[in-house]
Amino acid sequence: MDVTEERLTDLLILAPRGRVDSSTSKAFEERVLGHLNNGEKRLLVDFSGLDYISSAGLRVFLMAAKRIKAAQGTLVLCAMNANVREVFEVTGFSALFAIYPTREETLRSLGP
Amino acid sequence: MSGRNVLVTLKNRLPEIRRLSAAVEAYGEVQAIPDKVVFQVNLALDELLTNIISYGYADGAEHEIAVRLSLDQRTLTVEIEDDARPFNPLDRPPPDLEAPLEARPIGGLGVHLVRTFMDSVEYRQDEGRNRLTLRKTLA
Numbered sequence: 719m720d721v722t723e724e725r726l727t728d729l730l731i732l733a734p735r736g737r738v739d740s741s742t743s744k745a746f747e748e749r750v751l752g753h754l755n756n757g758e759k760r761l762l763v764d765f766s767g768l769d770y771i772s773s774a775g776l777r778v779f780l781m782a783a784k785r786i787k788a789a790q791g792t793l794v795l796c797a798m799n800a801n802v803r804e805v806f807e808v809t810g811f812s813a814l815f816a817i818y819p820t821r822e823e824t825l826r827s828l829g830p
Numbered sequence: 831m832s833g834r835n836v837l838v839t840l841k842n843r844l845p846e847i848r849r850l851s852a853a854v855e856a857y858g859e860v861q862a863i864p865d866k867v868v869f870q871v872n873l874a875l876d877e878l879l880t881n882i883i884s885y886g887y888a889d890g891a892e893h894e895i896a897v898r899l900s901l902d903q904r905t906l907t908v909e910i911e912d913d914a915r916p917f918n919p920l921d922r923p924p925p926d927l928e929a930p931l932e933a934r935p936i937g938g939l940g941v942h943l944v945r946t947f948m949d950s951v952e953y954r955q956d957e958g959r960n961r962l963t964l965r966k967t968l969a
Contacts, residue, residue, distance in 0.1 A: 740844055740880045770869070772876050773939040780934055787931060801869040808946045809939050810927030 721749050722767075729760045729828065731821070735767035738775030747778040754782065759791030762828075764821055766797035771805055783814050796824040834861060834901040842883045842893040842914070847876055850897055861901050867966060870947035871899075871908060874964055877940035878910060878919060882960075886914025908964040917960060918953040919944070 719742035724731040730753060738746050753761065761782070779795075786793040796818040798806065806812040818824040838853045840846040851872045858868035875897065887893055895912040925938035945951055948964040955961070 739847075739876060741848070770873070772873055772880075773936065773943060774880070776939060777936045780931075780936060783931055801866060805873070805943065809942065810934075813928070814931060814934070 719745060721746065726825070729762060729825075730758050731762045731764055733764040733767055737770040738768065738778065739770060739772045740774040743772075743774040743778050746775070747781065750778060750782050751785075754785045754789070759786070759789055760828075761786065761791070761793045762821070762824055763793070763795050764797050765795060765799070765802055766821070768802060769799060771802050773809075776805070776809060776811055779811065779815070792828070794818065794824055794828065796821050836899045838897045838899075840879070840895045840897065842887055842895060842912075844880065844883055847879050847883075850875060850879070854899065857899055863901075863906065863968060867906065867968060871906070871964070871966065874944040874948055875908065875910070877944055878962060881919060881940065882910070882912055882914050882917070886912065886917060886960075888915065904968045906966045906968060908966075910960075910962040910964075911956075912960050913958065914960060916955055916958075919962070920951060920953050 719737065720735045722733045722735070724733070732750070734746060736742070782793055794816045797820055798817065803812070803817070806817065818827060836853065836857050838850050840850055854872050854875065855868055857863070858865075879895065882895060893913060895910065898909040898911075900907050919941045922938050922941055925935045925942055926933070927942075929935065944964070949967050950965045952963045953961070
């Protein structure tokens with residue numbers, strides 16, 4: 719699974735592509751943990767290239783949410799397709815994150 | 831593959847789940863099953879098979895798992911049959927979906943997704959084999 723990265727001042731934008739499932743979640747987790755261990759505190763995960771997530775993938779987001787909260791940072795999500803959004807909704811995970819429809823709206827909301 | 835039924839046999843290795851997904855997608859296209867249903871069926875299969883493959887076998891040997899899809903009128907039936915140790919995934923208590931972040935469970939989410947996205951889920955044991963039957967009525 720490919721994850722593109724972009725930085726806008728102190729905001730790190732990660733855009734995973736494809737699927738986050740039992741075969742890719744470990745690699746994705748290591749990527750995210752790597753950044754958190756490096757002290758990144760403002761993370762946006764852009765889901766526009768992601769068409770599938772299973773509970774293995776949700777696990778990574780739960781870990782990241784806990785770590786970011788402990789670091790008093792920000793983790794926001796955007797651009798989920800309807801199927802992925804529903805997975806977050808029915809598992810109660812949508813209550814754990816601010817989820818925006820588009821990257822533009824996220825950036826506007828987060829401010830400079 | 832004939833008519834509205836398909837059988838996919840998997841080995842008990844996690845990468846096999848991708849092959850099954852592709853077969854389900856192909857079946858969905860042929861049978862004009864809505865994308866959302868294909869997504870949810872694939873997710874349910876992924877969750878259940880990940881558990882079966884990860885925890886169901888203690889002998890380190892190769893086993894086969896049979897997945898059957900069939901469409902009757904507007905009901906899609908998915909059956910998973912395996913010879914893993916007897917295990918009913920429906921026995922698990924439902925997870926607390928409203929716990930505060932620190933107490934959020936991960937365990938049980940997979941089965942919760944299966945139960946939420948499928949209209950019915952049944953487990954039975956049949957001559958030493960586990961049988962899970964999932965049903966989804968298409969609109």
